[in-house]
Amino acid sequence: MxxxxxxxxxxxxxxxxxxxxxxxxxxxxxxxxxxxxxxxxxxxxxDVKILRQVVRLRKQEPHEREEQETILDLYLHALGMVAQQG
Structure with a gap:
C-alpha cells in the first residue's frame, strides 16, 4: 500500500x-x-525572423491564414502603408 x-x-x-x-x-x-x-x-x-514566420504560418489552416492576411491588408491600407496601384 x-x-x-x-x-x-x-x-x-x-x-x-x-x-x-x-x-x-x-x-x-x-x-x-x-x-x-x-x-x-x-x-x-x-533570414531567421522570416523563417520563424513561415513556420508559424504553416501551422495555420489556409482559411485562418487568408483571414489574417485580409485583415492585415485592411489595416495597412487604413494606415496609408500600401502604395496605391494604377
Whole structure:
C-alpha cells in the first residue's frame, strides 16, 4: 500500500513529479535543437525572423491564414502603408 501523508499518496505524487521533470528536460533539449537548426539556417544565409514566420504560418489552416492576411491588408491600407496601384 502506498504511503499516505496528509491524505496524499506520496508514491503517486513522486511519480507525477518525476514524469514532469523528465518531460521538462526533453522540452529543453528539443528547444535547444530547434535553436541549433535556426542557427544553421542563419549560417546558410536564410533570414531567421522570416523563417520563424513561415513556420508559424504553416501551422495555420489556409482559411485562418487568408483571414489574417485580409485583415492585415485592411489595416495597412487604413494606415496609408500600401502604395496605391494604377
Amino acid at each position: 502506498a504511503e499516505r501523508t496528509g491524505g496524499i499518496a506520496a508514491d503517486q505524487l513522486r511519480a507525477f513529479t518525476e514524469r514532469i521533470e523528465r518531460l521538462e528536460e526533453e522540452r529543453k533539449a528539443l528547444s535547444d535543437d530547434i535553436k541549433d537548426v535556426y542557427g544553421e539556417a542563419k549560417a546558410m544565409g536564410f
